[in-house]
Amino acid sequence: MNGNALGRSAVAILGLLVGFGLVWSAGCRRRTEPTAGPNNPPAKPAPAVSIGPARPGPTLDEVVATRKTWDVRFHSYIGKQAPDFKVTDLAGRTYTLSALKGKDVLITIWATWCPPCRAEVPDLIELRKAVPETDLAILAISFVERNNTEQMIRAFSEQYKLNYVVAAVDSNSIPAPYSAVEAIPAAFFVGRDGTMKLATVGPVPLADMMAILKAGPAKAL
Template identity: 40%
Template sequence: MRIKFILILSFVFLFVTCSASDNRSNAGADSAGLEKAPDFSVIDLDGNTLTNTDLMGKVVLINFWATWCPPCRQEIPDFIEIYKELKDSGFAILGLAVSDRESNVRRFVKDQGINYPVAMAPDALVAAFQPGQYIPATIIVDPEGNIRDKHVGVMDTTMIKRIFSELKK
């Protein structure tokens, strides 16, 4: 009975941490006084080095996620679709897997056909971006390298297109 209680409590905790949402957005705000995105360099699962300077001039979604998180898994098809549509128009996505094994992430990326760069999130990068305690968490960076929003919860194509059109002006 005690084991069953612990399992149920663990499931509830996992569900709550994965599904919290904070839909505040300052994507259209003036760039004066905005926080600059931290400098970073990651090696994606394909072995390519990706830095913040590589992404300058683009609207960037930096998505903190995990293979075991249901809301994270829910938004990935929309990310795949929108990346395919906008990648040649000054748009980028960087998926940063947290609290997961690289082997699980590699398998998931392959099985889902993820078409944007994915890397394991180094602890220092998580600390630098401070995405919060819940996932999925997406940091939205404007073409000048300013953090424009920190969105917690599932994002969909409509939301992403709105943010892109506001920031790409």
């Protein structure tokens, strides 16, 4: 192979790597035809993060500044009361956001066919193990579509033993910003007073989830 061919091959490989990184950090576009089904397993669980005794941690602005796999969205909602909604989970239990005041709430929007969503599952499982339900509610909302039916969502939840609340809903049944996400996974961190602390798109690692939950309100967002 001559030098020009080698050069073209190197450029092509670099382009593929850069493109993969951009797609992964941005998450999956909603309503994109999947190339994989719900039977593809999530990534192996990340090491559990111990909450340990209360101690100073990074501020929310610092967590945002050092992010690598996710970005901030819906800036206009941050610092304001999170829009209320009601969902029914796969077990038939009903949850209303306003009724969860007094604890932190993590709302994640996901789909069974989305690789970054599946990769985030082990971190959500570990987060549920690390933080008691009296302190944190985790609501995993999946919009029912042709390629993400309630049966698929239920099968995925059972297969991977999801230990947090999972709801399969029509996207028109909940208000913006939750229904307005353009890519998944998307997450909404709601504080104990009911205000929107942060809204993100892209997979959020367990360490970042913990840091966001521990941090106070952002000052620069």
